[in-house]
Amino acid sequence: MSVWGEVVVGLVILVGIAGVIVPILxxxxxIFAAIAAWAFLTGGTTAWTVLAIASVALIISGVVKYTWxxxxxxxxxxxxxxxxxxxILGVIGFFVxxxxxxxxxxxxxxxxxxxxxxKTNRLAWPATLHALKGVGLSMLVELFGALIAAGVWLTGAVFV
Structure with missing residues (x-):
């Protein structure tokens, strides 16, 4: 793959990381599509190993994101x-x-x-705060997996 192709892959990965932080994208x-396209176009054992490791990181973070x-x-x-x-109100709010x-x-x-x-604000607000903490933790787990995948790709791109 050419240098410009790898720059495009890197930019798509950065957009993907931004999509993890700001859940619009x-x-x-x-991230997976960019690394898969890079592996397909680059070929070779290193590229496929990078795709496998990045995929495992993204899958594990996806599972942990929903369970923990x-x-x-x-x-x-x-x-x-x-x-x-x-x-539901979040999706409605996104459009409003x-x-x-x-x-x-x-x-x-x-x-x-x-x-x-x-039936009382005294109990409802702490539950809401716990939900926000859970969503924040979920985003951090997903971001961690995305950063690992990006780091694996960057390492692989340097050595291919």
Missing amino acids: PGVIL PGRKMREAGVSNKALLAGA IPIVGLFIGFVLGVYLAELYRL
Whole structure:
């Protein structure tokens, strides 16, 4: 692959990392697609090994992203209905208020669902904070996997 091709792959990986941080773009999919295209076009044992290691990192972070924070939120007493309400209002908020609407809608959805369920602000707000911590942890886990995949690709690109 030419130097310019590798620059394009690197830029797509950076956009993917940005998509992990700001969930507007499908970050992990972009990272995987860029590394897979690079491996296919480059060929060779090193390129395929890089793709395999990056894929494992992205898959493991994807599994951990959904299991670890979910367990923490269940232990804190956050209901699944509250998370669903947060997700629905988050999507609506994304279209109503660009960029920050996703965050505002999620917080509002979780808070209103927990307020309805628990009947008091004293209990609903801490549950909402636990949900936010869980989402933050989920994003950090996904970012960690994305950075590992990017680092593996960069190492492989240097040595190919």
